[in-house]
Amino acid sequence: MGTSDPRIRSVRLAQLDTRYPRTVGRNARLGSHGSGPDSHVAVLVTEDGRTGWGLFEGPPGDVARVEGRLLSELIDAGTGVLDDADRWLDIALHDLLGVVLDAPVHALLGGRGSVDVPVYDGAIYFDDLDPQDAPRGIEVLLEECRADAGLGHRDFKLKIGRGNRWLPRDEGDVRDIEVTRAVRDAFPDARILVDANDGYDLDGFVTYLEAVADVGLFWVEEPFLDDADDLAALRAWLDAKSPETRIAEGETSPDVGALLPVAAAGSIDVLLMDVLSYGLTAWRRLMPDLAAAGVHGSPHAWGRPLKTRYAAHLAAGLGNVEIVEGVPGDVAGVDPRLLRPVDGVLHLDGSPGFGVPLPDEAHLRKIVR
Numbered sequence: 001m002g003t004s005d006p007r008i009r010s011v012r013l014a015q016l017d018t019r020y021p022r023t024v025g026r027n028a029r030l031g032s033h034g035s036g037p038d039s040h041v042a043v044l045v046t047e048d049g050r051t052g053w054g055l056f057e058g059p060p061g062d063v064a065r066v067e068g069r070l071l072s073e074l075i076d077a078g079t080g081v082l083d084d085a086d087r088w089l090d091i092a093l094h095d096l097l098g099v100v101l102d103a104p105v106h107a108l109l110g111g112r113g114s115v116d117v118p119v120y121d122g123a124i125y126f127d128d129l130d131p132q133d134a135p136r137g138i139e140v141l142l143e144e145c146r147a148d149a150g151l152g153h154r155d156f157k158l159k160i161g162r163g164n165r166w167l168p169r170d171e172g173d174v175r176d177i178e179v180t181r182a183v184r185d186a187f188p189d190a191r192i193l194v195d196a197n198d199g200y201d202l203d204g205f206v207t208y209l210e211a212v213a214d215v216g217l218f219w220v221e222e223p224f225l226d227d228a229d230d231l232a233a234l235r236a237w238l239d240a241k242s243p244e245t246r247i248a249e250g251e252t253s254p255d256v257g258a259l260l261p262v263a264a265a266g267s268i269d270v271l272l273m274d275v276l277s278y279g280l281t282a283w284r285r286l287m288p289d290l291a292a293a294g295v296h297g298s299p300h301a302w303g304r305p306l307k308t309r310y311a312a313h314l315a316a317g318l319g320n321v322e323i324v325e326g327v328p329g330d331v332a333g334v335d336p337r338l339l340r341p342v343d344g345v346l347h348l349d350g351s352p353g354f355g356v357p358l359p360d361e362a363h364l365r366k367i368v369r
C-alpha cells in the first residue's frame with residue numbers, strides 16, 4: 001500500500017492501435033470512417049510506482065503542470081479534475097484516483113446506476129452504398145448486424161440521412177425506410193435507434209417516421225439542425241404517434257447552455273455530449289441538474305472502443321443513463337472481454353479505476369502526428 005495522496009512522477013504519452021471489425025463507411029455528413037483510429041493515451045505514474053492511464057483526444061495539455069504535483073492538487077474524489085487546464089487528463093486522473101483508493105470509477109462517481117450497463121451497437125453506417133462502383137445493398141447491413149450480434153450486441157443504432165449528401169433526396173429517404181424496416185424484420189426484439197447526423201429537415205423526418213411508425217424506434221438522434229421550435233414539433237408528433245421514442249441531441253459541438261432549457265421543456269429526452277471532449281468532470285457537474293429536469297444522459301462514445309467502457313462507468317456511477325453507445329473493435333494489449341457486451345450488457349466489476357490494465361510496453365507506440 002502506498003500513500004493515499006501520492007505525487008505524480010511522470011506523464012507519458014503514447015499511441016495504441018485500434019481496429020474495428022470491418023471498415024466503417026459513410027454517414028449523412030462524412031465519408032468513410034475507416035478501419036480504426038489511433039488511440040492516444042496518457043500514462044500517469046506516481047512516485048510510489050502506481051499507474052493510471054486513459055485516452056485523451058485533441059492536442060495534449062501541459063505535462064509540466066502535472067509532474068511533481070500531489071494527486072489531491074489535481075483531482076477531487078467528489079467533483080473530478082480541479083483545473084480546466086488539466087481536463088485533457090480527465091480519464092487518466094480518474095483511473096489513477098481509483099487505483100490509489102482501490103475503488104472502481106463507477107463507485108467514485110456515486111454508484112447510482114447498475115453495474116450491468118446496456119450497450120447498443122453504434123457501427124451500422126451506410127455500407128450498403130459501398131463500394132461506389134458496386135454497392136452491396138441492404139443485405140450487407142443485415143450481415144453486419146448479425147456479425148455484431150456475434151460480438152454480444154442485441155440493440156442497433158442505424159445511420160440514416162442518405163439523401164442529405166450521397167443519394168438523391170427521394171432515393172435516400174426511401175433507402176432509410178427500407179433499412180430500418182429490414183433490421184426490424186431481422187431482429188424483432190432489438191432496440192432500434194436511428195441517427196441522422198442532422199441530415200433531414202423537420203418535414204422530411206416526419207415523413208420518414210410515418211413510414212416506420214410500426215417499428216417502435218427506441219430513439220431518434222440528431223434528426224435535423226438544433227432548433228427549439230422544430231424539436232418541440234417533433235416531440236408533439238411523437239407524443240401522438242410513438243410516445244416511447246426518445247429524442248437524443250447535443251453531440252455535435254453542443255451549446256449545452258442553449259440545449260438545457262429546450263430539454264427541460266420536454267423537447268429533448270437524452271443529451272449526448274462526448275465522454276472525452278465534454279468530459280467526465282463536466283458530466284459529473286451536469287448530471288444532477290439533468291436528472292432533476294427529467295432528462296437522461298448518454299455520453300457520445302464513437303469511435304474508440306475504450307470510450308464505451310468509460311461511458312459505462314459514467315452510467316453506473318452517475319445513473320440517469322438508459323443505454324450507452326457501443327464501439328465494436330479491439331485495442332492493442334487490452335483484453336477484448338473488457339470492451340464487449342454479453343447479451344447486450346457490459347458488466348463492470350469492482351476492479352480499481354476503469355478496470356483496464358495498462359497494455360504491455362510493446363503496444364505503447366510513439367505518437368506520430
Ligand SMILES: [Mg+2]
Nearest residue numbers: 195221222251
Ligand atoms: Mg450521433
